[in-house]
Amino acid sequence: MDWQKWQDRYDTADSPLARRLVTVQERIRLALEDCPPDPLQVVSLCAGQGRDLLGVLPGHPRGQDVRARLVELDPRNVDVAAEAARSAELHSIEAIAADAALLDHYDGMVPADVVLICGVFGNIVDRDIERTINACTQLCKAGGRVIWTRNRKTPDRVPLICD
Ligand SMILES: C[S@@+](CC[C@H](N)C(=O)[O-])C[C@H]1O[C@@H](n2cnc3c(N)ncnc32)[C@H](O)[C@@H]1O
Structure with missing residues (x-):
């Protein structure tokens, strides 16, 4: 899979991915609104171009509170x-080229208020879905939010993930 080309699907209006982005962004918006009035930490695993978070922070009342x-x-x-963050003057948002499976890459940022795991569970085997969910106890603060997606194609793994 060419993961840069994959991003182009977002640009087709009303495509499933474009619709999914709207839903994920809404969840992020609500999660930020619910966070305590302190500096906030967000991590995104397999973040792609960060269209979800970076589409919400500019103009959000908590946008400048987020690292x-x-x-x-x-x-x-x-x-x-990184360029989208720079041009939106979001100086506390960093994008790094690294393997999201290695927890060291989240040093100093976790446990986070919001953990994004979008477009991941459809691309990894069940055992890794389970390991990723288990890792959320380290990645996410008590009372924080994990925002995740999974398509409903057979085999439908949403029930497993919810369990
Ligand atoms: C389906 S896309 C989802 C991107 C983004 N989360 C979104 O929803 O737009 C999956 C992304 O995972 C990235 N990826 C694949 N394996 C990875 C790994 N081990 N660590 C970090 N990123 C990875 C790919 O490059 C790709 O951008």
Whole structure:
């Protein structure tokens, strides 16, 4: 999979991915509104170009309170995310080219208020879905939010994930 090209699907109006982005952004908006009035930390696993978070922070009342680390393997996507953060003057948002499975990459940012795991569970095997969910106890603060997605294609793993 060319993960930079994959991002182009977001640009087709009303595509499933474009609709999913609207839902994820709404969840992020609500999560930020619910956070305590302190500095906030967000981490995104396999962040892609960060369109979800970076589409919400500019103009959000909590936008400048957020420190975030976007962990993404494809350096082309990392560059796009970093440039989007820079041009929105979100100086506390960093995008790094790294393996999201290695917890060291979240040092100093976790436990976070919001953990984004979007577009991940459809691309990894069940055992890794379970390991990722278990890791959330380290990645996410008590009372924090994990925002995740999974398609409903067979085999539907949403019930497993919810369990
Ligand atoms: C389906 S896309 C989702 C991107 C983004 N979260 C979104 O929802 O737009 C999956 C992303 O995971 C990245 N990726 C794959 N393996 C990775 C790994 N081990 N660590 C970090 N990123 C990875 C890919 O480069 C790709 O951008």
